[in-house]
Amino acid sequence: MKRALITFCLILCIMSCEEKSQTISHDASITTKIKKDSSKMEIADLPILIDSTDYLIHPIGYITEYNKSRFSSYSKGSGRTSYSVSHHNNFSISGEFSAIKFQHLNSEKLTTLTDEIMEITSIRFLENIRAKTGLQFLVYTIRDADTNKDSKLNFNDVETLYISTIEGKNLKKLTPELAQIVDWNVIPQLNRLYFKSISDTNKNGEFDKKDKVNYQYVNLEDDALKVISYHPL
16 A cells, blocks of 8 residues: 555656646846757658648657656557657647648648747647638647747747648747747637637746736638737626
8 A cells, every 4th residue: 555655656746747837038138049959860750631631741750768667658569769759630630740741642742831940739620610611721839939048949838829721831820929828719600710828927937817818819711810809808
C-alpha cells in the first residue's frame, strides 16, 4: 500500500511538472531571436488527405527520444524513439509541427505554409463551412513568438489562432498580439468563426482573472476576414 502511494505521488509530481504555463515578459530591454534547434532532426509524417479536399497535408516535426523512465511513452517497435509527429482524426490534426507543407493531388509540387519559425500545435478543417458554402478553411493554433523571452519556442510560450485556405495560402493571425487563445467555435448558420483570448493587461507576466478577455469573430464569407470585437458582458 505504501509503495503504491509513493508511486501515485511520483506520477502526480511528473504531471504537475509537465503542466503548461504560458508566460509573458514585458521587458522591452530584452530581445531574443529564435533559431531552429540544429540538434534536432526533422521528419515528415505520411501525407494526410482530408475528405472533400484536393490537397495533401504533410506534417513535419522532430524525431523524439524519450528518457529511460518507467513513466515514459514508448513507440511500438522503436524502443525509446518516436518517428511519428502527428495524430489525426476526421478533420483534425494535432502534434508539434515545425512546418506544414501542401500538395495538390494533380501535382508533385510542395508549398510551405510559412517561412517563419513557428510551432504549429493543431489544425482543423472547417467541414461544416465547406458543406454550407463551399469555402475551404484550415484553422491553426500556433506558437509564433518567444513570449517569455527565454530564447526558446515551446509550451511555455503563448498559443495564438491563425486561419488559411485549404492550400495553405493567405495565412492570417486572428488573435491580438501576445494574447493566449482560450477557445474557438464555428456557427455555420452565420458563417462565423468566434474565438476568445486573454491578454496580460496587468502585465504581471501571467494570465489571471484580472486580465482582459477578448471576444471576437470573423465572417468567413468576408474576403478580408476582418476581425470584429463583440461584447457579450
